[in-house]
Amino acid sequence: MSTFETIDDAGLALRIRDARERVLLCAPGFGDPVSAALIDAHGRLGRARVVVIVDGTAQAARLGYGHFDAVGQLSQAGVAIRVEPGLRLGTLIVDGQGWCFATPPLLVDATMEKAVAPNAMCLMPAQVEALARAISPPAQPFKEGQFGPAAQPEIGAVTAKPEALASVQAALQADPPQQFDIARKVNVFNAFVEFVELSLVGTELTRLRVALPRDLLLAVSDRDTRERLTTSFQLIDPGATIGREAKEIRQAVDKLRKVHTRVLNPYGSITLRSNRQRLEAAVAAVQVQVAAFAGTVKNRLQKEIDHSRKQLVQSVLPGLKAKPPEALLAGVVGKPTVEQITRWIDRQLDQAFPKVDDIVSEMRLVLTIKAVTFEMLKEPKFQAGVREAYPDVDFDKPFSEFTAARSTLQPSLEGLGR
Numbered sequence: 522m523s524t525f526e527t528i529d530d531a532g533l534a535l536r537i538r539d540a541r542e543r544v545l546l547c548a549p550g551f552g553d554p555v556s557a558a559l560i561d562a563h564g565r566l567g568r569a570r571v572v573v574i575v576d577g578t579a580q581a582a583r584l585g586y587g588h589f590d591a592v593g594q595l596s597q598a599g600v601a602i603r604v605e606p607g608l609r610l611g612t613l614i615v616d617g618q619g620w621c622f623a624t625p626p627l628l629v630d631a632t633m634e635k636a637v638a639p640n641a642m643c644l645m646p647a648q649v650e651a652l653a654r655a656i657s658p659p660a661q662p663f664k665e666g667q668f669g670p671a672a673q674p675e676i677g678a679v680t681a682k683p684e685a686l687a688s689v690q691a692a693l694q695a696d697p698p699q700q701f702d703i704a705r706k707v708n709v710f711n712a713f714v715e716f717v718e719l720s721l722v723g724t725e726l727t728r729l730r731v732a733l734p735r736d737l738l739l740a741v742s743d744r745d746t747r748e749r750l751t752t753s754f755q756l757i758d759p760g761a762t763i764g765r766e767a768k769e770i771r772q773a774v775d776k777l778r779k780v781h782t783r784v785l786n787p788y789g790s791i792t793l794r795s796n797r798q799r800l801e802a803a804v805a806a807v808q809v810q811v812a813a814f815a816g817t818v819k820n821r822l823q824k825e826i827d828h829s830r831k832q833l834v835q836s837v838l839p840g841l842k843a844k845p846p847e848a849l850l851a852g853v854v855g856k857p858t859v860e861q862i863t864r865w866i867d868r869q870l871d872q873a874f875p876k877v878d879d880i881v882s883e884m885r886l887v888l889t890i891k892a893v894t895f896e897m898l899k900e901p902k903f904q905a906g907v908r909e910a911y912p913d914v915d916f917d918k919p920f921s922e923f924t925a926a927r928s929t930l931q932p933s934l935e936g937l938g939r
Contacts, residue, residue: 525639528613528622534558536615540566545614545656547574547605547676549624550587553594560598568601572657574677577604577685579692585627589693596686603677611641612652619649713914714791714907716891717782717800721774723883724767724811731873761825763818770814773807774886783910788897791910797890804888815884823877830874834866841866 526532530552537544537558544562546555563571575581575592582589586609596602611622622641644652658672781800782790792800841849841862849857849865857865897903908914 524643526620526641526643527637527639528620528641530554533613536613536618536620537562540615542566542616543570543572543614543653545572545612545653547608547610547612547656548587549576549581549608549611549626550589551575551591552588553591555587556591556594559595559600563598563600568599571600572603573600574603574605574608574656576606576608577602577681577689578606579689581606581608582689582693586624587627589690593686593690596681596683602681602686603674604679604681605677608676612656614644614649614653614656617646617649619644619652713794714893714911715794715797716788716893717790717792718887718889718891719774719778719782719790719804720887720889721771721811722885722887723880724770724814731875763821763825766814766818770807770811773810777803777807785903785906785910788900788903788906791907793911793914801888804886808886811884811886815881818884819877819881822880826874826877830867830870833870834863837866838862 528536531554533546533548533551534554534557537546537555538561540562543566544559546559559571559573573595576586577592579589581587592602609624611624613620613622620641620643655675656677658674778790781796781803782792785791838859842857842859845857845862849862852865853861
């Protein structure tokens with residue numbers, strides 16, 4: 522017998538079916554083949570000779586430590602289930618032999634469905650008996666020929682009630698685990714790519730518009746101002762220097778997107794996860810540029826806004842002087858003077874025009890990174906799109922390794938009997 526062995530669910534089931542005296546299994550969880558073998562052993566050896574300890578929580582099932590249906594099948598067959606929440610070690614004792622084995626979750630590794638490398642160690646006879654006593658302590662003798670109650674086991678001291686197991690099963694039905702083979706694909710892609718969003722906010726200065734009161738709109742007289750009006754007023758002159766500088770920043774962000782991201786329609790933009798530091802460094806450089814622009818543009822922006830206001834006042838003043846609106850006339854005595862009209866216009870513009878500090882404070886470049894989602898991966902075009910976006914990246918190697926360890930559907934309990 523080798524020291525190292527390969528044990529998966531099928532291997533566990535095979536060893537359990539060979540049992541003639543006892544079976545002690547401690548594991549976070551297991552699948553249908555193991556459940557069927559334990560039910561068989563329970564029928565052949567008796568309740569006291571089959572000990573099963575599992576994690577017993579919905580979280581363990583969602584991580585892929587076995588399939589919780591298998592635990593429910595044991596319970597329905599009358600096999601006592603002891604629970605140890607958080608259990609991650611695997612131990613199997615069959616008659617006088619024993620093994621410790623790794624139990625990686627199916628969410629990241631298919632070892633327990635089909636092991637392809639050594640993942641277990643055989644135990645020495647002394648180790649087997651020591652573990653057996655720790656798992657299922659014998660009754661303690663208190664005088665010759667008579668025994669008292671058994672000592673407390675070191676693990677799995679609580680026997681799960683059927684209703685408690687049913688409650689976990691109901692929780693898993695309401696929020697079922699992911700399909701583990703698909704979830705592992707998600708992990709593979711997450712190791713390579715992630716979604717990226719770059720949002721440049723507050724630099725579209727020449728597109729800033731303010732809604733003007735109807736009385737002012739109707740009073741605009743000169744052609745240049747009318748060209749900047751629809752139902753609102755263009756705040757900054759399109760030819761202003763700060764507009765050109767803001768455009769240069771937007772061009773820098775566009776270049777950043779072109780170099781560091783790939784557009785994957787209709788999903789969004791992606792980047793190589795291994796190049797995140799390079800992307801973040803490039804984004805940080807442009808963020809410095811945005812911050813510097815915001816720091817220097819404040820005074821110039823105020824001048825541009827003041828210039829626009831002055832232009833607007835000069836444009837509407839003649840029309841308001843010729844035909845003052847009711848809102849203006851209601852606040853003066855007699856015919857309004859030019860000074861009164863000008864102050865009235867200023868008050869209307871104070872309400873309509875934004876504060877420079879508010880405009881500058883919104884200038885920023887935001888980087889948002891998101892992982893590949895389970896739902897995204899189910900789209901048939903996604904994987905092909907990623908490969909096409911990065912033709913020089915060897916995606917085939919991790920996927921060929923994944924395919925070799927792909928999860929398969931659990932076999933039915935039918936036909937797995939002895």
